[in-house]
Amino acid sequence: MSTNQSWGGRFAEGPREAVAAYTDSQTYDRALYAQDIRGSQAHARMLGRQGVITPEEAEQIVNGLDAVKQEIESGAFVWKPALEDVHMNIEARLTEIIGDVGKKLHTGRSRNDQVGLTFRLFVADRLTAWQQRAAHLCATLVSCADGHQDDILPGCTHMQPAQPVSLAHHLLAYAWMFRRDCMRLDDVLRRVRISPLGAAALAGTTYPLDPQSVADEVGFDGIYGNSMDAVSDRDFVLEALFAASCIMAHLSRLCEELIIWANPAFGFVQLSDGYSTGSSIMPQKKNPDVAELMRGKTGRVYGALMGMLTIMKGLPMTYNRDLQEDKEGFLDADRTVDASLMLMAGMLEELTFRTDRMRAACARGFLNATELADYLVGKGLPFREAHHVTGHAVALAEKQGKGLEDLSLAELQQLDARITDDVYAVLDYAAAVRRRETPAGTGPRSVARQIEQLRTWLQERA
Numbered sequence: 001m002s003t004n005q006s007w008g009g010r011f012a013e014g015p016r017e018a019v020a021a022y023t024d025s026q027t028y029d030r031a032l033y034a035q036d037i038r039g040s041q042a043h044a045r046m047l048g049r050q051g052v053i054t055p056e057e058a059e060q061i062v063n064g065l066d067a068v069k070q071e072i073e074s075g076a077f078v079w080k081p082a083l084e085d086v087h088m089n090i091e092a093r094l095t096e097i098i099g100d101v102g103k104k105l106h107t108g109r110s111r112n113d114q115v116g117l118t119f120r121l122f123v124a125d126r127l128t129a130w131q132q133r134a135a136h137l138c139a140t141l142v143s144c145a146d147g148h149q150d151d152i153l154p155g156c157t158h159m160q161p162a163q164p165v166s167l168a169h170h171l172l173a174y175a176w177m178f179r180r181d182c183m184r185l186d187d188v189l190r191r192v193r194i195s196p197l198g199a200a201a202l203a204g205t206t207y208p209l210d211p212q213s214v215a216d217e218v219g220f221d222g223i224y225g226n227s228m229d230a231v232s233d234r235d236f237v238l239e240a241l242f243a244a245s246c247i248m249a250h251l252s253r254l255c256e257e258l259i260i261w262a263n264p265a266f267g268f269v270q271l272s273d274g275y276s277t278g279s280s281i282m283p284q285k286k287n288p289d290v291a292e293l294m295r296g297k298t299g300r301v302y303g304a305l306m307g308m309l310t311i312m313k314g315l316p317m318t319y320n321r322d323l324q325e326d327k328e329g330f331l332d333a334d335r336t337v338d339a340s341l342m343l344m345a346g347m348l349e350e351l352t353f354r355t356d357r358m359r360a361a362c363a364r365g366f367l368n369a370t371e372l373a374d375y376l377v378g379k380g381l382p383f384r385e386a387h388h389v390t391g392h393a394v395a396l397a398e399k400q401g402k403g404l405e406d407l408s409l410a411e412l413q414q415l416d417a418r419i420t421d422d423v424y425a426v427l428d429y430a431a432a433v434r435r436r437e438t439p440a441g442t443g444p445r446s447v448a449r450q451i452e453q454l455r456t457w458l459q460e461r462a
Contacts, residue, residue: 014082025324026079029086031331033072035121036086037065039114042217043197044105050208053104061105064098065090087111087118108207109200112231112319116196119327121218123240124192126334131185133341134178134247135461140345141175142454144353149447152433153268153358154367161365164429167358169442172450177250179457184246188239193220196230202318203227232318234308237326241305244333248298251340255291258347262288267357272350275343290343297336304329362429363403366394371435372404375426379418389416 015023041062048058068090071077083089088111095102106114145168155165195218198204198211204227211223224230261268271288279285307329311322369390376386392415397404405427412419425431437443440450 020082020084023084023321023324024081025085025327026081026083026089028331029327030072030079030089032086032118032122032327033090034069035125036090036114036118037069038218039117039121039197039214040090040105041065042214043109043114045217046210046214047104047107047207049213050210052107052207052209057101057104060098060101061094064094064102067097068093085111087114108205108209109197110202110231112201113196113199115323116199116231116233117214117218120192120195120220120236123236123330124189124219126330126338127185127189127192127240127243130244130247130334130337130341131182131461133338133345134181134185135458137341137345137348138175138178138182138454139458140348141171141178142451142458144348144351145169145171145175145447146451148353148355149444149451151353151355151358152362152429153355154361154365155442161361161367163370164362164367164432165442166433166444166447167353167355168447168451172447172454174250174254175454176450177253178247179454181243181247181250182461184243188236188243190221191239192236193222194236195220195223196233197223199224199227199230202231228318232315232320232323234312234323234326237330238305238308238312241301241308241330241333244301244337245298245305247337248294248301248340251344252295252298254344255288255295258291258351259288259295262286262291266361268354268361270352270354271347272352274350275347290347294340294343297340301333301336304333359429366397366404368404368427368429368432369394371426371432372423375423376416376418379416381416381418 014020044053044058044061044065047053048055053061068077071093077089077093079089080092083092091102091105094105148167148171151167152164153167153170154161155163155170195211195215197214198209215221215223224233258269258271260266262271271286271291273286275288275290276286277289279287308326311325315322372393373383373386373390376389377383381389393404393407393412396411396415397407400407405424409419409421409423412423433442434444437445440446
């Protein structure tokens with residue numbers, strides 16, 4: 001029995017049924033249909049301009065591909081596993097619609113460079129969508145921060161109370177993270193938007209192609225400098241998955257804090273019913289399942305990155321079928337990142353901040369200890385000595401079950417006679433926040449500058 005595969009001319013029979021099923025990729029790479037058609041139309045137009053096919057044939061192909069796209073999007077298209085992938089399914093249907101002219105589409109290219117262009121177009125489109133989601137989440141955080149510039153809560157190091165900060169400052173820390181994610185994606189996109197078309201299988205082609213014109217038409221910045229590198233490079237997938245992993249790491253950190261803050265032992269936030277679930281046996285429970293799942297799904301994206309790194313580590317030049325495995329991990333990561341960014345923005349928009357609980361928590365943990373040390377430095381003590389005196393003050397207050405601000409002036413003066421009653425203004429938690437006006441600090445003017453900077457950046461991206 002002869003084979004009807006595109007490569008089957010020298011084969012007397014097709015692959016075994018189990019082999020065909022094992023190597024089939026159209027079940028998932030059909031997600032790339034729009035990008036494959038877009039790249040093929042640009043290729044056909046270029047063939048027509050270069051005289052490789054006639055302009056009339058190029059127009060037939062372009063129109064035929066439009067018809068194929070309409071069939072796919074209407075659900076009328078019949079996917080055929082025997083045709084292996086999205087590329088051959090589309091080309092075969094094109095030929096059914098317009099006849100043998102459709103067979104001329106593949107002139108001057110291989111599936112190796114075709115796949116590379118199609119997947120690059122898809123990745124570029126998805127990274128752009130991630131950017132929009134990340135920018136929206138950044139804007140949501142900025143909006144939340146703007147409404148909480150005067151609220152304070154304990155800032156922690158080592159998950160222990162450290163110094164008071166404004167809630168706005170805390171939220172803006174995450175806004176800056178997602179701004180970095182957007183900027184990182186900008187950088188990745190510069191390397192994604194390089195066209196491999198013209199490399200053919202690995203060595204280029206004898207046809208008089210104009211690959212730069214194809215790159216220009218699809219919105220890419222340039223073409224590859226080496227045809228062997230062009231068909232075997234998957235750095236763009238690795239970089240995209242690394243960017244995805246960074247996004248998920250930032251989301252997971254935010255999820256962790258929301259989960260902790262939602263625990264009644266903290267009670268800093270109240271999740272809306274729409275982003276929570278209950279327990280099957282404990283009626284009082286309100287579980288932060290969305291945040292927990294998002295934290296858990298971070299591992300899926302990390303796994304996709306590690307999987308892709310493992311695929312690439314031992315591949316010789318040039319194209320190897322291992323590279324078919326570049327898509328499923330990315331497709332899964334794309335779904336995860338896109339949904340997670342959207343859901344986090346929605347969860348924050350419906351979140352209730354219990355600022356009274358946050359402020360009350362500042363009285364626990366001696367968050368104003370550094371203020372006392374700095375106060376003593378202002379009175380002439382070297383910082384190391386001031387640190388030592390403050391440590392004694394903390395021990396005294398802890399023994400009595402008080403805060404530093406609750407110690408009497410006499411008790412404080414026993415530790416250092418230079419302390420006067422002006423110390424109590426220094427020990428006020430809100431005052432501690434107001435004094436930290438160094439660039440990027442938690443002081444109100446610094447926070448207002450951050451909000452302005454982020455809003456300016458968001459407006460420039462819009």
